[in-house]
Amino acid sequence: MAPTESPWNTLTAPLIRQNPVMLQVLGICSALAVTTSLDTALTMSISLTVVVVLAAGLISLVRRHIPNSIRLIVQIIIIASLVIVIDQCLQAWFFGLSQRLSVFVSLIATNCIVLGRTESFARSNPPLRSMLDALGSGLGYSLVLTLIGACRELFGAGRLLGMQVLPLADAGGWFTPLSLMLLAPSAFFLLGGLIWAARSLWPDQAEAPEFPPHDLREER
Amino acid sequence: MADLGALFLRAMFVENMPLTYFLGLCTFLALSRRTDTAFGLGVAVIAVMGVTVPLNQIIYTAVLAPGAWAWLGMPELDFSYLALLTFIGVVAASVQLLEMLLERFLPGVQASFGAFLPLLTIHCAILGGSLFMVERRYDLAEAAVYGLGSGAGFALAVVMLGAIRTRLAYADLPAGLRGLGIAFVLAGMMSLGFSAFAQMASP
Numbered sequence: 001m002a003p004t005e006s007p008w009n010t011l012t013a014p015l016i017r018q019n020p021v022m023l024q025v026l027g028i029c030s031a032l033a034v035t036t037s038l039d040t041a042l043t044m045s046i047s048l049t050v051v052v053v054l055a056a057g058l059i060s061l062v063r064r065h066i067p068n069s070i071r072l073i074v075q076i077i078i079i080a081s082l083v084i085v086i087d088q089c090l091q092a093w094f095f096g097l098s099q100r101l102s103v104f105v106s107l108i109a110t111n112c113i114v115l116g117r118t119e120s121f122a123r124s125n126p127p128l129r130s131m132l133d134a135l136g137s138g139l140g141y142s143l144v145l146t147l148i149g150a151c152r153e154l155f156g157a158g159r160l161l162g163m164q165v166l167p168l169a170d171a172g173g174w175f176t177p178l179s180l181m182l183l184a185p186s187a188f189f190l191l192g193g194l195i196w197a198a199r200s201l202w203p204d205q206a207e208a209p210e211f212p213p214h215d216l217r218e219e220r
Numbered sequence: 221m222a223d224l225g226a227l228f229l230r231a232m233f234v235e236n237m238p239l240t241y242f243l244g245l246c247t248f249l250a251l252s253r254r255t256d257t258a259f260g261l262g263v264a265v266i267a268v269m270g271v272t273v274p275l276n277q278i279i280y281t282a283v284l285a286p287g288a289w290a291w292l293g294m295p296e297l298d299f300s301y302l303a304l305l306t307f308i309g310v311v312a313a314s315v316q317l318l319e320m321l322l323e324r325f326l327p328g329v330q331a332s333f334g335a336f337l338p339l340l341t342i343h344c345a346i347l348g349g350s351l352f353m354v355e356r357r358y359d360l361a362e363a364a365v366y367g368l369g370s371g372a373g374f375a376l377a378v379v380m381l382g383a384i385r386t387r388l389a390y391a392d393l394p395a396g397l398r399g400l401g402i403a404f405v406l407a408g409m410m411s412l413g414f415s416a417f418a419q420m421a422s423p
Contacts, residue, residue: 032242033243035304076312084301103348103352106351107347109342109347162382184241185409186408188407195396195400196397199397199401201396
C-alpha cells in the first residue's frame with residue numbers, strides 16, 4: 001500500500017482484485033453461516049462494514065498514542081466495544097433478525113478482516129484514508145456475502161428477501177426447491193466455485209502448483 | 221452421565237465447529253496443508269477450548285449473568301452485555317498462561333504445537349464455543365464436556381482435511397481451483413458427510 005495511491009484506488013482495489021474473502025481467506029469464519037437467506041447476509045454485511053470503518057477511523061485517530069507492545073490488545077478492545085454496540089442496536093430494533101444471526105454478530109470481533117485492516121493499514125495512515133480503505137474491504141466482503149446469500153435463498157427456497165420469485169411446484173408453479181442449498185455444504189461449494197470463477201477470469205490470482213508435473217517444469 | 225456422553229458426541233459430530241457452523245475456518249483452511257501441522261493445531265484447540273469454555277461459564281454465572289449480584293441486594297444488575305469483551309480477555313489470558321506453563325514444564329510438547337497457541341487468541345471456534353455456551357445455558361459440567369467435544373470435533377475435521385490435501389498436492393488441478401478453491405470443495409464434501417450425523421441424531 002504505497003501512500004501515493006489514489007483514493008479511488010484505495011476504495012475499489014479490495015472489491016475484486018484484492019477481495020479479502022476470495023483472495024486472502026480472511027473473515028470467512030462468519031461469512032458462510034449467515035448466508036442461508038439474503039436478509040441475514042445483508043444485515044451481517046452492513047454490521048461488518050460499519051464496524052470495520054469505525055474501528056479503522058478510531059484506531060487511526062489514536063495511532064500515535066498506542067504503545068507498540070500493547071497495540072493488539074488496544075485494537076481488540078476497541079473492536080469488541082464497537083461490536084457490542086452494534087449487537088445491542090440490532091437487539092433493540094431488529095430483534096427477530098438478531099435472534100436468527102445468534103452469536104455471529106458477536107463473532108465480528110474475531111473477524112480477521114477487521115483486525116487485518118486496522119493492523120496493516122489504519123495503524124500507519126491518517127483517519128480518512130483508513131476509513132476509505134476499510135470501507136473498500138467491507139464492501140468486498142459484502143459483495144461475496146450478498147452473492148452467496150442471494151444464490152442460496154433463490155435456489156433453496158425460490159425467494160429473494162422473503163418474496164416469492166420462482167413459483168414453487170407445491171403451489172402450482174414449476175420450481176422445485178433444492179433443499180441442499182439451505183444446508184451447510186452448499187455454502188462451501190458455492191464459495192469454492194466463486195473462487196474458481198474469479199481465478200479463471202483473473203489468472204494472476206491463481207496459486208502456483210506445489211509440485212508441478214514434469215512437462216510443465218520444462219516449459220518454464 | 222449418559223447425557224454428558226451424548227453432549228460430547230453431539231458437539232463433536234453433529235455440531236462440528238468448522239463443518240456445520242463455519243467457525244474457525246481461517247485456521248482450518250490455512251493450516252491444513254500438511255497432516256502434522258493440522259494435528260498440532262487440533263491438539264492446541266482441544267486444550268484451549270477445554271480450559272476456556274468452563275472458565276467462562278464460571279465467570280459468566282458468578283459475575284455477568286442477570287441477577288448474579290442478587291446476594292449483594294442488587295438483583296437488577298445485568299452485565300451480560302460485557303460477555304464478549306470478558307470472553308476475549310479470558311481466552312487471551314488462558315492462551316498466554318498455557319504457553320508459559322508448557323514452556324516451563326513440557327518443553328517437548330511446546331516445541332511441537334506451541335507455535336499454534338498465539339493464533340488461537342482470536343479464533344472464532346473458541347470464542348464461538350463460549351458464546352454458544354451462554355446462549356444454550358449450559359451448567360459447569362456440560363460446559364466442560366461441550367468445550368472438549370467441540371475441540372475434538374475441530375481437531376478431527378482439520379486432521380482429515382490435512383490428510384486429503386496432502387494426497388491432492390500431487391494432483392493436476394485446473395489452475396483456478398488450486399489451493400483455496402479445492403480446499404473449499406473438499407470441506408463441502410466433508411460437510412455433506414457430517415450432515416449425515418445430524419440425520420442420525422434426529423431420526
